[in-house]
Amino acid sequence: MDFLHPTTWEEALAAKAEHPDALPIQGGTDVMVELNFDLRRPPALLDLGPVRELARWETLPDGTVRVGAGVSYARLITELGDRLPGLAQAARTVGSPQIRTRGTAGGNLGAASPAGDAHPPLLATDAVYEVESAARGVRLIPATEFYLGVKRNALEPDELIRAFRTTPAVGPQYFSKIGTRNAMVIAVCSFAVALFPAERRVGTGLGSAAPTPRRAYAAEEFLAAEADWDADLDDAVAERFGELVRTAASPIDDVRGTAEYRRHALGVLARRALTWAWHDHRRGARECA
Numbered sequence: 458m459d460f461l462h463p464t465t466w467e468e469a470l471a472a473k474a475e476h477p478d479a480l481p482i483q484g485g486t487d488v489m490v491e492l493n494f495d496l497r498r499p500p501a502l503l504d505l506g507p508v509r510e511l512a513r514w515e516t517l518p519d520g521t522v523r524v525g526a527g528v529s530y531a532r533l534i535t536e537l538g539d540r541l542p543g544l545a546q547a548a549r550t551v552g553s554p555q556i557r558t559r560g561t562a563g564g565n566l567g568a569a570s571p572a573g574d575a576h577p578p579l580l581a582t583d584a585v586y587e588v589e590s591a592a593r594g595v596r597l598i599p600a601t602e603f604y605l606g607v608k609r610n611a612l613e614p615d616e617l618i619r620a621f622r623t624t625p626a627v628g629p630q631y632f633s634k635i636g637t638r639n640a641m642v643i644a645v646c647s648f649a650v651a652l653f654p655a656e657r658r659v660g661t662g663l664g665s666a667a668p669t670p671r672r673a674y675a676a677e678e679f680l681a682a683e684a685d686w687d688a689d690l691d692d693a694v695a696e697r698f699g700e701l702v703r704t705a706a707s708p709i710d711d712v713r714g715t716a717e718y719r720r721h722a723l724g725v726l727a728r729r730a731l732t733w734a735w736h737d738h739r740r741g742a743r744e745c746a
């Protein structure tokens with residue numbers, strides 16, 4: 458197996474163009490498991506670790522946060538937890554301290570597992586993924602269009618993920634996950650919510666709920682139409698929101714849980730996460746009054 462070792466982004470793009478079959482490796486927390494268990498035998502590995510451009514994040518002039526694909530979960534928590542609280546909460550649930558030190562949201566996007574924990578908060582906050590090839594330059598792909606099937610994403614063979622872009626939180630955000638135990642566990646199902654109080658709207662993201670991570674549009678539209686943003690959350694509204702999230706899911710039975718359990722659990726997670734977020738929203742409004 459060849460080992461390609463670019464040190465700049467341009468070199469990485471050139472290497473991917475020349476070797477489209479080369480498998481990118483960032484933190485290696487997915488790739489090394491696949492190699493060790495002989496689930497994959499690529500002709501070459503493309504090591505992105507030394508590419509410093511991927512390990513940076515910045516705030517763009519329009520206020521958007523642009524986070525390099527090589528920023529670890531540990532750094533998302535410590536450096537971006539205030540701006541991206543939903544994603545940071547999800548990052549805290551990933552693996553163990555070792556996995557969070559090596560693993561990246563960029564690698565989660567590359568793997569595109571329906572159970573990946575970065576996807577729901579990125580969907581809920583309207584994230585856009587920046588991918589690039591040497592031949593065609595940058596493509597910006599909305600998160601909602603990136604996931605094409607189980608572990609399949611919209612990347613072309615000569616493209617690499619450069620960064621994700623999202624707006625810093627303008628309201629409360631929560632991520633909630635069910636596993637078969639409390640830590641070091643792949644989600645049985647997960648849910649993220651982000652409130653946008655000034656726009657009177659909410660974003661959602663569902664994980665382990667369908668072949669791809671997805672949003673619950675009907676639940677979002679229901680809340681935008683029915684919720685009174687100047688009052689405490691009505692129990693019936695929260696309940697209906699949970700039901701609509703549940704019906705947005707099309708999960709499967711597998712070793713981690715049954716489809717029926719997942720649907721039920723998603724409804725509960727959604728109701729709870731919305732209730733926590735709404736509580737924070739109302740407390741913020743009272744403190745400002």
Ligand SMILES: Cc1cc2nc3c(=O)[nH]c(=O)nc-3n(C[C@H](O)[C@H](O)[C@H](O)COP(=O)(O)OP(=O)(O)OC[C@H]3O[C@@H](n4cnc5c(N)ncnc54)[C@H](O)[C@@H]3O)c2cc1C
Binds near residue numbers: 484487490564573642
């Ligand atoms: C013990 C353990 C526990 C785990 N727990 C969790 C968990 O709780 N939640 C969770 O979501 N995941 C978990 N994972 C899976 C893994 O840690 C995550 O998916 C992580 O985000 C992968 O990031 P990475 O940088 O290590 O990716 P890598 O392993 O380097 O790469 C993952 C995939 O993305 C591709 N890739 C990487 N970077 C790029 C790029 N810039 N452009 C294009 N493609 C790219 C690779 O080719 C590969 O297909 C766990 C893994 C282990 C081993």
